[in-house]
Amino acid sequence: MQTLKPALLFAWIIVFSCGQRPLETNDKTQWMTLQQVSDSLRKQKKPVLIDLYTDWCGWCKVMDKKTYANKKVGAYLNDKFYTAKVDAETKSAITWKGRTYTFNQNYRTNDFAVYLTKGQLSYPTTVIIPVDGEPQAIPGYLTPPELELLVKYFGEGQDAKIGFEEYQKKFKASW
Template identity: 65%
Template sequence: MKLTSLFSIVILALIGVVLPGAKKPAPAPVSSVSWISLDEASGKLQQQKKPVLIDLYTSWCGWCKQMDKKTYSHKGVAEYLNDKFYTVKVDAESRATITWQGKSYNYNPQYRCNEFALYLAHGQLEFPTTVIIVPGEAPQAIPGYMEPKEFEPLVKYFGEGAYRSHGFDEYHRNFRPSW
């Protein structure tokens, strides 16, 4: 009798160890930003005016990869950017000719980057750099890695149009995060 009870306890313990792992829900799908090309963004701007958000990166930049992994894959960030912006990734070291708003930009061997990157970042190259271009205005370059909580007020400032009536400092003081 004792052997049967001991055997039952061992079986139940094993079931308790095995089944919880089998019952784990599948991980939630990772949200992602719908990146488009500069040409696509240019064409879409003709149809509907929205700010363009450019992720200016390099292939060797570790913080750029972190921003992709932690910030751009955050559900709130991805959903918001997909709704309010045309989102484009630009490799700052691209050797291809880049055309934007009727002007062509080439690779500059002196700076070892594309002139478009120099234009976007106003000559101050740091990676990653988030660039926001409001239609008809100069690019706004914000250098450095940002976590979603740091990124939220920035993109909402432009995405909600607050830049038209408030300075960023004033907006940020009154900002209430939701991500």
Template identity: 40%
Template sequence: MQKVKYFFILIAVSAFLFSFNPPKKEKIKWLSLTELAVAYQKQPKPIIIDVYTNWCGWCKVMDKETYGNDKVAAYINENYYAVKFNAESKDSAVLGTQKYGYNPAYKANDLAVYLLFGRMGYPTTVLLSSIDAQPAPLSGYLKPSELEPPLKFFGDGVYKNKNFPDFMKEFAAAW
């Protein structure tokens, strides 16, 4: 009887230990807007902002499948400052020298309204060549292969010498 009791305890402990999965570590080094301001002042580089909401199912899919992709994450970490921004945040937000607050008419933060040109759809990936540049929003779920060209257009600095359609004529996908 004693052996059976120890056997079941051993199985229960083993099941507990093997079922424990530590929280998954984010592959992309996401910054807050405050951290972005500090880092950008030290060393400017392009910015990617993931504009999302808590209720958005496609935002979660994009986090897992696109931002969780090793090649996407490595490229963003090397060439961009990455920020996640909850569009429905009621907290004030600062980007560059501009301060934004909550906008009840849109049920969203004015930073999201500015970045998305008032076209509130989630997820939206916003690319900025510099902190004060005009936003380039890419609305909707994007697969890694769909995100690659715009990421490289800004991340490799191609935007300085070429427009996007000309860039796409020569672009060779690697992801």
């Protein structure tokens, strides 16, 4: 009986120590609300990335799983951008930079989505708002390497220095 107790204790230690998961860092893209983005912009300027999606969009879901959940994408976006997800079809009012956008019956979408895409609605759409710049809408599903080119152009401030075509020719992908 005496030898059984240490064996049980050892088994108990093994079971419970194996059940403990190591602390994980969350490298997925960390999403903010538009209000949090606005508040953060008042403190520190960074480009903004908006994932414009709809609930019914299959490619939006794929982009969430394969692109925004990618560790390299998440780490870069979390460091260099303020990121927000916006449901293009929300019926809730959206306030951005002092203006309120409401649901538009004609487009069956929120006017904020119309503003961001200049009326060229497509889902998913990645919208990048450079520091002190206008929204740049990039329609369609983007893989991590495709997104890398775009976010590094704006994230490294190259948009203020050289044209996109020149940057694209020199760009070396690493994702």
